[in-house]
Amino acid sequence: MKWAVIVFPGSNCDRDAAAAIRDVTGDEADLIWHDQNDLSGYDAIVLPGGFSYGDYLRSGAIARFSPVVDAVKREAQRGKLVLGICNGFQVLTESHLLPGALLRNDNLQFRCEMTELVVKNNQSPFTSDYQLGERIRVPIAHGEGRYVADGDVVKTLETANRVAFAYPHNPNGSLHDIAGILNEKGNVLGLMPHPERAVTEWMDSLDGRRMFLSMHRYMKEAGGLVGANGNANS
């Protein structure tokens, strides 16, 4: 399996994400600069945390117009797995791959701490190694993680089982305690917490490992290069 970790000017969790992928799955993980426009050779794509383009204007707003985001959209359309972490989640909402938006935390704090998450959906390619309703520990580090969307959008997310993770103790004022959501096909996940920061003992949690393992297993079962044979898996 080959993973692409996208690097925007201002990404700062790119190397952590690539290291976590290599360590947990044994797969290759390449860092891909934002001016690339072809991701067809990769099985999965990760948009890492950071402050793309300085987060000027709005988080993720300028990254959305990068050539690489067009490539991400194309591969997402073909059914490949796309994981957006923190700033990556913000890029996914700004580029309309996921609905809603992420705003300044309601408490105006930058929250950098271990949080608990409840697994709300363990049927997705990202979450199949977790138990439904399980509480896991994954750190957050964000000032703008308050998920907002119109009421009918939130209702759709909940009824279609597209809320993947929720906070039992909401750290940012997210609507309905939402921490991570899936797209309609289930092959794009955006989440504010950082699974790549919960993959070794010294990080105080190993719970992020199972996200990368779930994705790895899903891709393996799909036969690698999910989109290459024209199959749109979801």
Add this chain to the structure above:
Amino acid sequence: MKTYEVEVRIWLKPSVFDPQGHAVEQALHTLGYSEASDLRIGKYMHLTVQGESEQQAKTRVEEMCERVLSNPVMETYAYTLKEVALS
């Protein structure tokens, strides 16, 4: 080509909680300005654009606002535009 001076204001939709505005409003109350309410903090942008006509410039500015400068999911915008005489 004509040149226009544009001022854009962007703020969160009324339905969306504005924590910055709330904090500043609380500060005003603490300082005795109890008559202040509904304080919202937004963004102000100033730019010049060139266009064939005012209508054409407005169309372009609206496109910028919708597509880039604001996020219609959570924000609204308003702008003013006036022609500037080039010396």
